[in-house]
Amino acid sequence: MSCLDCSCIVRTRVESIEPEKQSDSSLHQYLADEHALSWILPSLGGDELTHCTSSVSHYELQVEIGRGFNNLTSIYLARHTPTGTLVAIRITDLESCSEERLKALQNEVVLSHTLRHPNIMTLWTVFAADNWLWVVSPFMTYSSARHLLRTYFPEGMSEALIRHLLFGAVSGLNYMHQNGYIHRSIKASHILISRDGLVSLSGLNHLYSLVNNGQKSKAVYDFPQFSTSVLPWLSPEILRQDMYGYNVKSDIYSVGITACELANGHVPFQDMPRTQMLLQKLKGPSYCPWEINTFPRGESRMKNSRSGVDSGIGESMTRTMTSERLQTPSRTFSPAFYNLLELCLQQDPEKRPSASSLLSHTFFKQVKEQTKGSLLSLLPPAVQHPKLQLATVPSVAVWTKSGCIFPSERGMYWEF
Numbered sequence: 050m051s052c053l054d055c056s057c058i059v060r061t062r063v064e065s066i067e068p069e070k071q072s073d074s075s076l077h078q079y080l081a082d083e084h085a086l087s088w089i090l091p092s093l094g095g096d097e098l099t100h101c102t103s104s105v106s107h108y109e110l111q112v113e114i115g116r117g118f119n120n121l122t123s124i125y126l127a128r129h130t131p132t133g134t135l136v137a138i139r140i141t142d143l144e145s146c147s148e149e150r151l152k153a154l155q156n157e158v159v160l161s162h163t164l165r166h167p168n169i170m171t172l173w174t175v176f177a178a179d180n181w182l183w184v185v186s187p188f189m190t191y192s193s194a195r196h197l198l199r200t201y202f203p204e205g206m207s208e209a210l211i212r213h214l215l216f217g218a219v220s221g222l223n224y225m226h227q228n229g230y231i232h233r234s235i236k237a238s239h240i241l242i243s244r245d246g247l248v249s250l251s252g253l254n255h256l257y258s259l260v261n262n263g264q265k266s267k268a269v270y271d272f273p274q275f276s277t278s279v280l281p282w283l284s285p286e287i288l289r290q291d292m293y294g295y296n297v298k299s300d301i302y303s304v305g306i307t308a309c310e311l312a313n314g315h316v317p318f319q320d321m322p323r324t325q326m327l328l329q330k331l332k333g334p335s336y337c338p339w340e341i342n343t344f345p346r347g348e349s350r351m352k353n354s355r356s357g358v359d360s361g362i363g364e365s366m367t368r369t370m371t372s373e374r375l376q377t378p379s380r381t382f383s384p385a386f387y388n389l390l391e392l393c394l395q396q397d398p399e400k401r402p403s404a405s406s407l408l409s410h411t412f413f414k415q416v417k418e419q420t421k422g423s424l425l426s427l428l429p430p431a432v433q434h435p436k437l438q439l440a441t442v443p444s445v446a447v448w449t450k451s452g453c454i455f456p457s458e459r460g461m462y463w464e465f
């Protein structure tokens with residue numbers, strides 16, 4: 050039974066988040082705080098608004114493609130039935146959110162509508178249905194870089210693929226920094242790839258605006274309750290929480306850690322006790338993050354290439370598939386890649402390059418000469434044709450008045 054067949058949907062109360070339509074519930078009041086949401090719908094404008102309506106009954110949930118926000122949010126592939134458009138919907142149970150998490154959600158919804166850039170994830174529409182917040186955005190066919198790692202590159206990606214992904218992510222980040230925002234949650238699961246090979250940065254719920262009341266702060270002292278899962282990517286200055294605070298350069302550190310994650314298949318510090326991780330990060334350049342806790346067999350795959358030639362492309366061509374996963378042979382990485390890592394992971398934030406100068410780094414030279422499609426050509430054939438599988442995705446979730454009945458299986462992830 051599709052969710053549209055369920056009679057209770059018809060009775061589901063769907064609320065726009067325009068202030069005048071807010072319910073009296075404290076959650077909704079919270080979301081409407083400080084006139085924050087009053088301008089969201091008007092600002093959506095254009096095609097997106099007419100395409101994606103704010104009604105639960107217009108969406109048919111297909112399959113859960115991810116979970117986030119400490120499991121409070123489920124991300125669904127869904128069909129917008131009036132237009133047939135495939136969309137991604139993040140559904141969050143507001144009742145289960147702490148004050149801090151509600152603030153983060155509000156932050157994401159409000160701030161993300163001020164950002165317009167091809168490399169930043171767009172929100173098409175946002176509305177509340179009972180105590181559930183629905184955030185509708187474009188469906189990114191290749192999901193996240195984290196998904197690609199988990200499914201196809203458990204031992205890490207080729208340098209060429211990393212180059213494309215990071216270039217898109219840093220381009221979006223550069224736009225954010227120039228507009229006075231710190232992302233604070235750069236990692237592979239927040240780098241999404243569209244059907245056309247366009248890379249978009251998501252994960253905007255920790256976004257912080259440096260501009261308040263017309264004044265731009267030089268340093269930030271806001272230390273939210275970051276979920277423990279994001280700690281490995283955070284800069285030492287964020288973790289230190291001292292009087293010096295942090296600034297946009299903390300994102301550059303996270304870019305360095307994300308580069309290690311993409312290269313190794315695992316984020317450095319992944320299973321390390323938190324105190325030890327902090328100590329390691331504070332120790333500074335005497336450690337090599339790409340060698341920490343990423344290779345259970347005690348051996349790093351990242352080897353420096355003397356020739357400096359990027360072997361990524363050639364090797365990705367010669368890889369063989371074992372079931373779905375790719376056996377990645379031991380690879381070399383170019384000096385340019387190592388140099389990028391070293392620059393980003395410097396202990397002193399001021400010494401780290403800005404996002405804009407990072408885009409001019411030699412590591413990214415080749416990507417500028419290539420087209421959008423070049424990213425797709427670096428993905429294995431099995432990943433390149435997700436359209437074929439899209440037709441066979443069953444509807445698995447049903448929206449009811451009391452809430453969403455999520456699939457019981459945690460493992461119901463979208464596999465290409």
Ligand SMILES: Nc1ncnc2c1ncn2[C@@H]1O[C@H](COP(=O)(O)OP(=O)(O)OP(=O)(O)O)[C@@H](O)[C@H]1O
Pocket residue numbers: 114115116117118119122124137186187188189190191192193195196237238239241251252279
């Ligand atoms: N628009 C989208 N299209 C396709 N897949 C998506 C989309 N948004 C999210 N996903 C998938 O859902 C996963 C979880 O997304 P989310 O942004 O919640 O990241 P997270 O890092 O797991 O959680 P958190 O943001 O709480 O740290 C992503 O890694 C991605 O695989």
